[in-house]
Amino acid sequence: MRKFQIAIIGGGVIGSAIARELSKYFLDIIVFEKGSDVASSTSKANSGVIHSGINSPPKSLKARFCVEGNRIFHQLAKELSVPIKWTGKYVIAKNEEEEKELVKLKDIGIKNKVMGLRLIETDEVNFNEPNIKCKSALWVPSAGITLPYQLTIALAENSVMNGVKFLLETIVIDIKKNNNYFEIKTNKGIFKSDFIINAAGLNCIDIVKMLEEPDFRVYPCRGEYLVLDKKYAFLIKSLIYQIPQEKFGFLGVHITPTVDGNILLGPTSEYIAEINDTRTTKQKINILLKEAKEIIPIIKDKAVINAYSGIRCKIYPPEYDGISDFRIENSRVNPGLINLLGIESPGLTAAPAIAKEVVKIISKNIVLSKKTKFVSKYDKYIKFSDMTNERKSKMINKNASWGRIICRCENVTEAEVINALSNPLGAKTLSSIKYRCRAGMGRCQGGFCTQHIVRIMGEEFNLDITKINLKSNKSNLFIGKTRV
């Protein structure tokens, strides 16, 4: 039975950000992730927006951590070489009724100390965003975009570099409290830990139930998205949001550019029964296209290259009309169990600030001492397509596999695929390669590159290629050889 000081349950953006923040101190840390990779649930399927803080009620944890997280992102993205673009955002009003809402939003923003907010007329919107239809808009310069899965991967892998142990495909089955430590039973064995950080996202309630009676419920709320081909990247430069529909407690269908050049339409909002029901539906797909066309009339159905959905972890029912805030607290019944509950939007933005808050909670209980040799830089996933020609030539000279393009839609080289496969987490699914180097993420959706990736997995990594999985360990790609 191995003993740790900190056990983090969940390798989403929250768990990974906490792992990294804690890895700055002399601590024995382990992270349990039930998926075959980090960011395997909500953290990979969202808008990738770094929010400004205009949408959260003043004085809420959401507002505080969002505004603080937004500030931290400037430095964090640099340290982790995660792409980030400060595109700014337009909240658009279609009529006079909605214009009143813009004023309210601006006031909330000012209370939350969001800088640079400005109400602007159609002409100015259209000068910057000629394809948008609106009456007027609120300009929010501090909003931006990043790649949520890449951020989570970088946070997790950087913390591994700094001594954190990550266990993938590891399910927490039961937890017992013994005097002053927790005993955590998993499918990979039993572990002891002084603290448990419950960052299990949609599964947070299951973890609480193992130790105490929860005083909340999880209301999973699905959001569906459509992804457009990169050739439509010209449609928008900034984030385009509608007036939030308050009664649903979500921000409404918006149009978001991504760092990679694809445009996202979505998300919808729908309370569902199962926390893992990530299906997409015809009805919502049609709504997304319809609403998007109302904002950008020239969007065509055939621009869509993919559809996906993610699930928000809401802990308040749809009819609740109070502030549905994050809950970040040390359990009273079981001190040392630190619960992070209801971390929905703006959870991605808030993640680095939440991580600092968790460190604060822990530091009240034990003395933390900072490592002098914390490695803050992480830049494993350099991209061929981002390099200057001189750099490309140099890289190919050093290692010829930088000159062999495997994924032609995204111009991903063999070297990048091999690099993705040799990740410090040991994630070796087709999706884990895709999320690290983009192979298979382009317009052919893996039609051309899958065979090359499978070949490399067999040749370079000696994996039995008939056992390769798409994502989970039951999502096999093949059933075996054609004949023996």
Next chain:
Amino acid sequence: MEKLGCEKKLINVTNDVSVIGSGPAGIVAGISAREFGAKKVIIIDRNNWIGGILPQCIHDGFGIEEMGISLTGPEYIDKYVEKAKNLGITVMKETTVLKINNELEIFAVSRKGLMKIKSKSIILAMGCREKTRGNLIIPGDRPSGIYTAGLAQTFINLYNIMPGKNIVILGSGDVGLIMARRLKIEGANVKGVIEILPYPNGLPRNVVQCLKDYNIPLLLSHTITSIEGKDRINKVIISKVDKNKKPIPDTEKIIKCDTLLLSVGLIPENEISRNAGIILDDSTGGPLVNQYYRTTIPGIYACGNCLQVYDTVDLLSIHAKIAGKQSAKNAIKGKNHNNYAEKNIIVKPGTGIKYIIPQMINKTGIIDFSFRLEKPNKFSKISFELNKNEIFRGNLKYSNSTGIINMKVKIPNYSPKSILEVILNE
């Protein structure tokens, strides 16, 4: 004019004719260019084999129209590869073209480094890609076990790996039909081919030889409305569709399966062409070309599936030969050949015609047209109207599919900026 932006540390190559893609179109066009006098011809291909998709097409039927014999894909391409070798054509394998420009410069990368290739003519022969689930936006879960038909063919025929056991195929395109038979031969249970149209999409001979002969059901006017399975696909839900291809309520049926193959259409690969500023035809998905298969940039020609998606390799090769020949003439005679200032006749698809190639003509005399109808028609006539005057009327003997139709038409003298409209008369 756009420069490639990298002059240092480049491997520089100069050619008469450079071909992008070593599939049948590229090889055939390259050979033809060489035979018509181009001295230095190179073919660039991103893969580590020659022949594009053909090495995995181990079924026969290649060469029937062109050579009068039925060959397998590998046999067919081998004939041309041998010929190309004998003619001294270089094939640069594992070399990916990143960019071309209107000064006929190709910017490519291989294990040897970045390179710039200058040519007197360029032939585009990049082929096509398969439509994916995302293009159709099929709702449902996102499990493993969903393949495009061509990718499943790759794994079975080149890697000897079985993608699944209980198969549903969406779309009756030729690759899907061929794969239905192929999987059956490998012992899989092919539960059926589902086609949204009221008629099969592939060649009639494939419907008979791949489905009927193997008792594989073909469900016309049906589509998949949902995909289910958290990890691996375990079922699809299908529905009947109405005339507008909309699912009819209460006609849902569940088909259990562990694999879904998609054979729902092919998209010409033209990202390189588009970025170079070549104008594309919305209906074909390929470049606009004249009767010499020259694109809107002088010196750049297009052939094969990146020009239009062909039904058979035979017609594709016949057309690619012309593109090769013209590219050689251009390379020999220099920039003025083919470089007419005006595209004098614009060719437009009229009623009932999906698309037509060439889209522009700048000479009189016999022109070879290829076109597709919007939907199958029996015993119909095709009119060619030059500025509203009929100059040719052709009878369609047999057109109960939407296959490519060829017609040779004599173009009389015409005035500049004429319009030739092609119309289906039922």
